[in-house]
Amino acid sequence: MIKGESTVSEKGQLVIPREIRQALDVQRGDKLAWVMGDDGVLRVTVAKGDLMALRGRIKSGGRSVSAEEMDEAIKAGAVSE
Numbered sequence: 031m032i033k034g035e036s037t038v039s040e041k042g043q044l045v046i047p048r049e050i051r052q053a054l055d056v057q058r059g060d061k062l063a064w065v066m067g068d069d070g071v072l073r074v075t076v077a078k079g080d081l082m083a084l085r086g087r088i089k090s091g092g093r094s095v096s097a098e099e100m101d102e103a104i105k106a107g108a109v110s111e
Contacts, residue, residue: 034048034050035047054076060076061076062074062075062076063076063077
């Protein structure tokens with residue numbers, strides 16, 4: 031478990047403790063999503079960009095893949111787990 035503490039500034043800003051930033055790989059410009067449950071528990075998650083930011087990260091071997099091929103790959107992955 032990693033713990034940290036922040037102080038809210040006059041402008042409502044706070045600094046994420048270094049250990050937390052490093053563990054979550056939070057970088058300048060990243061967005062955080064804040065959700066507070068009915069029990070008062072606050073969850074903060076990192077929303078790392080949009081889908082276009084992922085473009086080019088998965089190598090396709092230079093060929094396009096059809097929706098049917100993607101569906102088959104998903105099915106095969108679901109079965110192997």
